[in-house]
Each structure stands twice: as C-alpha cells, then as structure tokens.
Amino acid sequence: MLRTSCLVSAVLLVSACQKPPEPSATDSLPVPPVAVTPVKVAPFSLSVLQDAAPSGCTWLRLESDGRRRALVTVDAACDGLQLAWSADGQHAAVRDPGGSARGPGRVWTVDLTSGLASAQLLPEDGLTGAVGFDSVGRLVALVAHTGDLVRREEGSKEFFLFEGRRIPVPETEEGAGLAHAFRLENGAWKRIETVATRDDADAVFALTTAEMLVSSTVSGDPDALAVQPLDEGSQEAARLDAVVAHRGHDVFGGWARVETRSGPLYSWQTAGELTTLMMPVRWEVDDGRLAEPQGLALPAQSPVHAMARGDLMLLSGTTQARVYDLGSKRLAASFDGFRGARFWPAASPLVPHGATAASGQQ
Secondary structure (H helix, E strand, O other), X not given: OHHHHHHHHHHHHHHHHOOOOOOOHHHHOOOOOOOOOOOOOOOOEEEEEEEOOOOOEEEEEEEOOOOEEEEEEEOOOOOOOEXXXXXXXXXXXXEEOOOEOOEOOEEEEEEOOOOOXXXXXXXXXXXXXXXXXXXXXXXXXXXXXXXXXXXEEEOXXXXXXXXXXXXXXXXXXXXXXXEEEEEEEOOEXXXXXXXXXXXXXXXXXXXHHHHOOOEEOOOOOOOEOOEEEOOOOOHHHHHHHXXXXXXXXXXXXXXXXXXXXXXXXXXXXXXXXXXXXXXXXXXXXXXXXXXXOOOOOOOOOOEOEEEEEOOEEEEEOOOEEEEEEOOOOEEEEEEEOOEEEEEOOOOOOOXXXXXXXXXXXX
C-alpha cells in the first residue's frame, strides 16, 4: 500500500510540474456560431458585392431564400465600389472611384431589366466627386477641375477665362477653382454646368446639378439607422462596460446607441472625424439581458453597418450579412462571403409622371 501511494504521489507531482501545452494555431480562430433556426419573415432582397475569380468584383441581387442574380462583373476590386440607382429602379451605375491606368476612373451603367451593362470612362477634365442620376434617369458626373486655369483681374473683380467665358471668382473663396457637371448622352459626356467654387474635392457640391440628382454614389443610405454616441459616464455605458468585460480589441472609441423600432441596439463606435460602428454589439432580449444578436458572430474588429426597413434590420460586416426580425429580435437570414450588403432600393416617388430612364436619354 505504501509503494502504491508513493507511486501515485510521484505521478501527480510530475504532472503538476509539466508545462501546459502551447496553444495551437486553431485556438485563435473564431468559435463557430451556434446553429440558429431562422425565423420566417416576408421576402426581401439585398444588394451585395462578391469577389470574382481570379479577380474583379460581381454585383448581385440576393434574395431572402438564397437565390441570386449576377448583374455585372467589373475588373475592379469590390472595396471602394460605389452604386447609384435611377429613380424608377430600372437602371444603375457602378463606379470605380480609384481610377485606373486606362483613365480617370470608370463607371458601368446597368440596365436592370435587360441585364445589359456597359463601361464608360469618366470625364477627363478633373476629379470626379460623384456620379448619379437625374429625375428622368440620365447619368450625370460631377467633376472638380484639376487642370491649369487662366485667372484675370479687371478693376476690383477677378474672373476665370474658360472656353471663352468669364466666370467670376467668388470673393469669399481663398482657394478658388471650377467645378463641372457632365451628362452622358449617346455614349459621350456633355458639359451642362460650370461654376466657380472652392479648389477641393467637395467643390462639386456647389453645382446646382448636384441638388437635382435623385441618387448618387455618395448619397446616404435611406435605410441607415440613426446613431447617438453615449456619454462615457452614462448609466447605459456603465451597464455595457459591466456586461462586456473584454471587447476583443483596443480600438479607441466609446459606446453608441442605434435606434430601432423595437428598442436600442448598442455598438462600439470609433473616435475621430470619420466614425465607424464596430463589434461588440448588444441589445436587450426578452429576459432583460444585454446579449449579442443571434448568429452575428463577426470578427472582433469588424466594422458594423446597421440598416432597417419595415420590420427587418440588417447588420453587415466586411463579408457578412445578418437580417433580423425586429419584432422577435430573432435571426431571419445569414449570408457570408458578400461585401457592401444593403437592402435593395425601392423605386423613388420622385420620378415625374410618365418619365423613364429610356425617355430621359432622348
């Protein structure tokens, strides 16, 4: 008995002295989300982007039942692509703002009825700030002039000489320049407006044409939810800090409240001039607890975009999309491998009676 006892003690001592095993590479991988049975909701459609093989990006319409329709594949990266829709919902534009070796950037126009698409170089007269559609579906480009300008004085007045015109320099503008609006007509850009304004990229928004666009590549998403930063010492922020002991990252920022029709959603928000929502995300469930939305499971430093339409809320990460029923706060659909997810836009009531994109081109 004594020998057996000594042997057992020795084994336990050796085991206690052994180093714990080194963590394997798989230990740092995100834990797979627990399987969740989606709740049934009314059909919906999403606009998404997907990396194409071997390169490029495909724009798709994704249905709630998983069906998908590829609209156009472009030879540009998905990151940074911008979209705009005609008011009647029949045409769209996909812009590559980064430019390319082939020119100052490109825009693809897509007929959403026929599926036909065509690429067009953007105007070469400067830096395109936005592309959009006017009320009758004509494609318009807003451009900040970046070339050399001829500036003259006559008495106490200053003006630009541009294509035989005298354009007064605004007295309040220290760094003045020109901005142009172009309309695409029969495959060519036609200049329809020129104004003197600031000498920067935002100069294009001084154009009267900018106010006439029903949709542009820099328009805010009408489905985006309102976000309100929380004071650091507020009860809500303190409650979140108590519930979320470890955020999973050390990105500087603070908690923010996102308003939904079924109560607030909370998310971390980065600090700075351009703020971004990101993980972690919490909302109050039936038993009063603050919990992460079902099946969200985004990477710790993932950005989060929050949109809602009717009874549905869309939370999207870099390559994920989750749709929730706001009434029950349950997961309705989960999609992975897609970028830039947003609800498919509805046709705008701003279309004049009888006007179509086709008639607008005439």
